[in-house]
Amino acid sequence: MAHQILENDQMFYLKNQVPWHGLGKEFKEDRPATSQEALIYANLGWKVNKRPLVLARNGKTVDGHFEVYREDTDYTLGIVGKSYTELQQAEAFSFFDAIVGDNQAIFHTAGSLFNGKVVWILAKLPGDIKVSNDDCIEKYLLLTTSHDGSKAVQVMFTPTRVVCSNTLNIALREGGNKVSIRHTSSVVENLKQAHKLMGITSKFYEEMGNVFNIFTKKAMNSKLLDQYIDAVFKPEVKEDEEEKEVNEYTRNTVIQLFESGKGNKGETLWDAFNGMTEFVDHHRKRGAKEVEKRFNSLIFGNGQQVKQKAYDEAFKLAA
Numbered sequence: 001m002a003h004q005i006l007e008n009d010q011m012f013y014l015k016n017q018v019p020w021h022g023l024g025k026e027f028k029e030d031r032p033a034t035s036q037e038a039l040i041y042a043n044l045g046w047k048v049n050k051r052p053l054v055l056a057r058n059g060k061t062v063d064g065h066f067e068v069y070r071e072d073t074d075y076t077l078g079i080v081g082k083s084y085t086e087l088q089q090a091e092a093f094s095f096f097d098a099i100v101g102d103n104q105a106i107f108h109t110a111g112s113l114f115n116g117k118v119v120w121i122l123a124k125l126p127g128d129i130k131v132s133n134d135d136c137i138e139k140y141l142l143l144t145t146s147h148d149g150s151k152a153v154q155v156m157f158t159p160t161r162v163v164c165s166n167t168l169n170i171a172l173r174e175g176g177n178k179v180s181i182r183h184t185s186s187v188v189e190n191l192k193q194a195h196k197l198m199g200i201t202s203k204f205y206e207e208m209g210n211v212f213n214i215f216t217k218k219a220m221n222s223k224l225l226d227q228y229i230d231a232v233f234k235p236e237v238k239e240d241e242e243e244k245e246v247n248e249y250t251r252n253t254v255i256q257l258f259e260s261g262k263g264n265k266g267e268t269l270w271d272a273f274n275g276m277t278e279f280v281d282h283h284r285k286r287g288a289k290e291v292e293k294r295f296n297s298l299i300f301g302n303g304q305q306v307k308q309k310a311y312d313e314a315f316k317l318a319a
Contacts (some may be wrong), residue, residue: 011218012041032106035093042110044089044119046072048147053079068147070116071150075114077117078148080239084183085155089119091188092145095155096123099198104143110172118151120144122158124199129159129209132216135263136162139205141197142169145183153181155197157204164262166185169304170311211315218318220258227256231313232306254279268303269314 001297012025014033025041039045053065069085070075099105101122121143128139142158144151156178158169165229171177180196181187220228229251257275259266264274280303 008133009111012038013109014106032232033116034109035090035097035100037088038110038121039093040106040111042121044093044110044112046070046085046116047088047307048077048116050080050086068149070147073237075115077115078087078146078150084112084149085185085187086147087183087187090118092153093121094141095143096121096141104198110141117148118144118146120301125205127214128162129205131201131209135270136160137168137208137212139201141201149183150242152183153187155179157201159205159208161263161274161277164274164278164282166274166276166281168208168240168307170313172204172211177204211318212270214318215270215314216268219267220269220272224317225258226270227315228313230238232276232309250279250284257283258267261304269317273310273314277307280306280310 010187012033014027016032027037027145033041047070048068050066050068053062053067054060055062064082066080066082066084068084069075075261076231093107093110096105096107100107105123107123108122108124110119114118123141123143125139125141127139129139131137137159140158140160142154143154148257149268156169158167160167169177178202186241233247233250249286252277254272257278258264258272259275261271261275261278264278284303
């Protein structure tokens with residue numbers, strides 16, 4: 001399958017900052033992009049609108065149901081209810097304008113999926129999380145919104161381990177890892193409160209750094225590693241031959257990544273946790289290989305759930 005992210009949509013990334021999927025249009029300036037430039041480079045200047053849903057078979061409207069469509073292509077993005085409020089890309093991107101304008105973040109990547117049904121923008125925050133002095137986690141905020149009614153506007157903490165580009169969008173002990181805003185009449189007003197998010201962000205990343213450094217102090221052996229893998233993947237175990245083959249591949253690959261994955265030494269719980277996340281991001285056999293579906297899995301779907309389970313079980317082991 002051809003990459004829809006390029007054929008029907010587009011995305012951009014900062015100069016020399018190619019994202020994990022290797023696709024998109026490079027912003028070639030030696031400076032951060034503005035929100036307007038991000039819109040242009042990501043081909044997100046189009047708008048969405050809402051109109052009554054009309055049945056093709058008889059031309060009658062369906063009471064209380066509306067069709068969200070792209071104005072540039074007339075493409076139908078989804079069917080929504082009366083309370084749904086359209087959120088334009090420019091309005092969504094403006095969520096970050098306040099913190100970017102204060103040099104608290106820079107626009108890093110933006111784009112759309114599934115012909116525009118899902119739109120995202122990634123902002124990089126200053127400073128890094130240092131883990132055991134020689135490992136580095138970069139701090140990001142990911143804003144996503146959908147035009148098909150499937151998702152609220154979400155701002156998610158999405159740290160990335162530099163050495164292997166693993167995304168660590170996990171919820172820590174104190175609440176979740178995202179802020180959600182429904183597509184209602186107050187959505188734009190709520191987005192104006194972006195600056196309040198920075199306090200939450202600082203607390204999240206401080207706690208993350210503390211927990212990850214605890215992971216580096218927990219020694220692992222083969223018995224503990226087997227227990228950890230079982231705890232994360234056991235719910236997926238089934239008796240048919242195909243599943244047995246998948247489970248064997250999973251176990252062997254995670255063990256290999258624990259021992260010699262990028263940045264790993266095969267010694268601590270930190271190595272084991274990162275073996276898990278590297279497996280999910282770069283080696284997992286399951287699921288479609290299409291860029292759109294992989295992105296959805298890592299951020300919202302099963303890939304994210306496995307990483308959350310890996311974190312939760314690692315936290316128990318570290319206690």
